[in-house]
Amino acid sequence: PGGVVGGGVAALWVEGGRLRGVRTVDGRALPAKAVVVAGGTFLSGVVWYGRRSRPAGRQGEPPARFLSQSLRAVGHTLRRFKTGTPPRIRADSVDFGCLEVVPPEVPPGSFTGNPGPHAAKLPTWQTRTTERTHRLIRENLHLSPLYAGDIEGIGPRYCPSIEDKVVRFADKESHLLFVEPDGLSTSEVYLQGFSSSLPPELQEALVRSLPGFERAVIQRYAYAVEYDSLDPTELTRGLQSRLLPGLFAAGQVNGTSGYEEAAAQGVLAGLNAARFALGLPEVHLPRESGYLGVLVDDLVGRGTDEPYRMMTSRVELRLLCRADNADERLIPLAVAWGLRPREDLNRVEAKYRRVAEELRRLEALRVEGVSGLQWLRRPENTYRALAERFPPPVPLAPEEAEQVEIRAKYAGYMERQERLRQRMRDLAAHPLPEGLDYPRVPGLSREAVEKLARLRPRTLAEAARAPGVRDSDLTALLVHLRRGG
Ligand SMILES: Cc1cc2nc3c(=O)[nH]c(=O)nc-3n(C[C@H](O)[C@H](O)[C@H](O)COP(=O)(O)OP(=O)(O)OC[C@H]3O[C@@H](n4cnc5c(N)ncnc54)[C@H](O)[C@@H]3O)c2cc1C
Incomplete structure (x- = not known):
């Protein structure tokens, strides 16, 4: 053991x-x-x-x-x-001087308030496919196992290969590519957006058709994998x-x-x-x-x-599920399940208590004829400026100040999401019987019958998320349930 x-x-x-x-x-x-x-x-x-x-x-x-x-x-x-x-390219064979630099995020984002030692420190760069890249691909599509019909597996719609992009978006003259370092201490760059299953011989010409890559040396070729x-x-x-x-x-x-x-x-x-x-x-x-x-x-x-x-x-609740409040959402679960120590919960609770206190203080504060919160909601105003003019009894830590600012500025959007959350909870409170005979539910669209009979959702909330199920279908289900269906 x-x-x-x-x-x-x-x-x-x-x-x-x-x-x-x-x-x-x-x-x-x-x-x-x-x-x-x-x-x-x-x-x-x-x-x-x-x-x-x-x-x-x-x-x-x-x-x-x-x-x-x-x-x-x-x-x-x-x-x-x-x-x-995509192919991995030897970094010293790329002419970075003619590429656009994308600097790393400063300060680096983090889910826990502690970005750790490996947070992004390196820049990435951008390049683009050219007319020559697209022509080479179109002329050689028969060499692609995808287009020749050799590959049966289904690929990810949202990260297509470069040959897929050139064919599917034929009206686009160019596609953006990111040139990413493969690691902190590697000598390779990764050509994000350029995955391919075209043969290695052709990959050389394709890579060299990109600005900055005229003399590029491929260290590892691109490939497709079926599994x-x-x-x-x-x-x-x-x-x-x-x-x-x-x-x-x-x-x-x-x-x-x-x-x-x-x-x-x-x-x-x-x-x-x-x-x-x-x-x-x-x-x-x-x-x-x-x-x-x-x-x-x-x-x-x-x-x-x-x-x-x-x-x-x-x-659905993406404005409530942000990286900056991951601690509030997930630390209580992590502590309850024994993954994190109890002190983490104490720390998070103390943080959000201070945030709530500060929001209450700002609500009561009068600034230029409005409450502190309303003042902060104006796009040109910042919490930092407000705290300088009207300092809180104890200064807030940067991550607490960030929460106050976010909660003040986006309050309207968050309230809307809270209403959506309530609706999701209400729907989730309606269980659907396991053997529900969907074709016999009056008023249900044919598409909904088909989808629901296949997916067999456990609650109205799950039914609402099934593709093709509309509000009118949910009403029909609700009426049916209330009638004891
Ligand atoms: C070539 C390639 C490039 C990708 N690029 C990106 C990218 O840029 N960004 C991104 O977000 N995702 C990328 N992905 C997807 C990402 O790599 C995978 O989704 C992710 O690594 C999957 O993680 P995993 O732990 O499920 O499997 P893997 O990371 O594949 O790990 C599987 C592990 O299981 C081991 N293993 C397999 N079978 C056995 C066995 N029978 N016995 C013992 N050990 C076994 C293997 O040795 C391997 O270590 C890429 C995927 C591929 C294939």
Whole structure:
């Protein structure tokens, strides 16, 4: 028990329908009460460079060949997805002098008030595709496995390859690209927005068609990767398999794509796996608690038929779920679940008490004929100027002052979001019977019947989020429920 064991997992170890642990490719059986599958793009992974393909989970790494079989044997449904990566370029071969600089965020943003030592310190740069880039792509589309029909997997709509962008947005003469350092101490840059599955020979010419890259040397070529992913509707909101207790899954394997999407799920799946092993009940993040709550609710409640990326537009309460108030939203949960010490909660509560006190003081203050809060709402005014003229009894820390300013300036928008939150809660308070016969609900649109019968939402709030369900459908459902339907 304890410690890290290195090795490839060949299969889940299941006996009599119960999870016992995992079996490794070198024949070991590792017992475990809970298992988290976080295999990324490795499950039956195939990488593509042009029309040439080979089994791999990532460039130069073997795929997980057998794990898919094991998950199917448990009853899970697997789908074929694909994603891609841009080429990595030797930094000393790029002419940065002719690129536009994008400076790092100062001060660096943070979810906890403590940005840590690795916060962004380096600039990024911008370049653009040219007429020559687009012509080369159009002339060579037949060399792309996507356009030749070799790849079956479904790719992420919101981060298409460069060949996809040139074809889909044919009216655009140029696409913006970000040139990002790959790390603090690496000699490579990453060409964000230029992922491709075109052959390496062509990638040289494509990269050199970009301003600043005329003499660029590619260190690692772009490629596409196809892989198996689980159907997340077969998971609980704690990211546990509904088919095999003790089996959890997180990351790309659940149908998402992206670092943050994967890392956030890892926290939830890891927490619940540990709780399972300790005999504690699973915990869930409410949708309104933040982005991870939305991500899990979307994945598990609706599923996804393409790699899912987290975008602000998916979060109904995005003005209430901000990076600057992550501590207020999430620290109480983290403390309740034993992830953070009690002192963190004391600190957060003290911070927001001081913020509330200061907001009350400003409400009572008279400045130029209006209350301090109204004065602060004017775009040209700042909390700093106000606090200089009318200092609080104890000066506020910068992160407290920031909260006062945000809460004063955006009060109107936040009130609107609070009303939306209330509506979401009201709808969530109406459970929908499990066996509800949607075709027999009077007044429900045909589209709503189809979607709801498939998704089987648990509450009116979940029904409201189903694509194609309108307010009139919700009213029809509500009337039906009130009649005892
Ligand atoms: C080439 C490429 C470029 C990308 N670029 C970006 C980007 O710029 N920005 C962004 O946000 N996202 C990007 N993504 C997506 C992002 O990398 C992934 O979504 C994220 O890393 C997924 O994290 P994960 O932990 O689920 O899987 P991974 O990071 O893929 O990790 C999976 C791990 O599981 C291990 N593993 C697999 N099978 C087994 C097994 N059977 N036994 C033991 N270990 C196993 C692997 O060795 C690997 O370490 C990119 C993805 C790819 C493929």
